[in-house]
Amino acid sequence: MGDRVFLKVSPTEGIMGFDKKGKLTLRYTGPFKILERVGAVAYRLVLPLDLSSSHLVFHVFMLRKYNLNPSHMICYEEIHLGDDLSYEEVPVQILDIQVKQLRTKDVALVKGL
Template identity: 55%
Template sequence: MVFLKVAPMKGVMRFGKKGKLSLRFVGPFEILEKIGDLAYQVALPPALSGVHNVFHVSMLRKYILNISHILNYESLDLREDLTYEESPIKILEKPDKELKKKKITLVKVLGRSHAVKVAIWEHEDEMRAK
């Protein structure tokens, strides 16, 4: 598996990004075969059908498998208006924020958002209301 280098050009929009934020590499793609000493044939998706599928090694970057790239997801219980209820798991921190005349209690809540555990800060009053 390899990444394919995409040459950035000023003012050209590629893969939905423009300028500095444009992608440098796309992929990963599977190597089909080695052609000669310095070229590889790569399996490209149908979206890149206009691109020739043989590339020099300077245009390729090795893909290192990372377990975090594999996504596991849980199904969400969606309502008719395509919203869902966020479910808090536990409270991580509870500091008091002191202003000039009053004290605000914040709560750091570990919640389940899109099957990923995310910690967010909320007011304690709002948290208790939920």
């Protein structure tokens, strides 16, 4: 109790083509404070109001320990999570659009910021 943890989130499938892809996508959000231990492998967290629609009890595989460092400043970027802890990435600006022609079809390539 009292420790801080990161909460695992996952992007919505098919929408992660605009920002960072693959290994560089956002995987954890937080840190959040542990309120109490519920059972052997579940913890109740203190979540902000924008995540209040989500369930407050999470299994340990959804959590990652955060080692508190006073010099570490975290800029908490507000993301809107769904009920299944997924989020949608939207582009800020489209930089370039190209159409690549394959043998049987055309593929649109979009470079976003």
